Amino acid sequence: MTDLTQNNHPLPLSTQSEQQNRSSVASHPARFDMTARIRLTEGTDAALARAAMAELEQATQYEPGCIMFRILEDTSTPGEFILWESWHGREGLEAHFKADHTLDYLARNMTEVVSITELQALPGEQAAPVGPATDDLISAGTTPTRSAEKRNQATHNATELSAPTSS
DSSP states (O other): OOOBOTTSOBOOSSOHHHHHHSOOGGGOOOEEEEEEEEEEOTTOOHHHHHHHHHHHHHHHTTSTTEEEEEEEEOTTSTTEEEEEEEEEHHHHHHHHTTSHHHHHHHHTOOEEEEEEEEEOOOTTOOOOOOSHHHHHHHHTTOOHHHHHHHHHHHHHHHHHHHSOOOO
């Protein structure tokens, strides 16, 4: 279980000496995946909280250390939500807790942490890119794999067009 702050939100998950020995987010440290279960604090307006969480989700997806950040509502437990997160190392998560939009959300004290689960990918698993940039590709009918396929087809077509024909 992770240490929690006085507001019952997770603290950065490393000691100061560990932070000094790690590489920066820009050098893409090992991926860090986790989920957090949160619930509305007593007296919080659910609609307002959902809107604030949607804003947090949107802003967080553009953080440099973020691979994926989703907030999903638990349909079996009203007022509870699952945060599904992937970061470029713990440094990405630590930077997230210093971001203005995160600090603003936490200051509103609309939710509290129920549990945190750190996750580990299966050996050899390669995660597909996700997030706003990938969403744009998908909506355009293009994915990284499909882009490569289209490039290969275009190269093949160009080769066919430039090949000399026999008369």
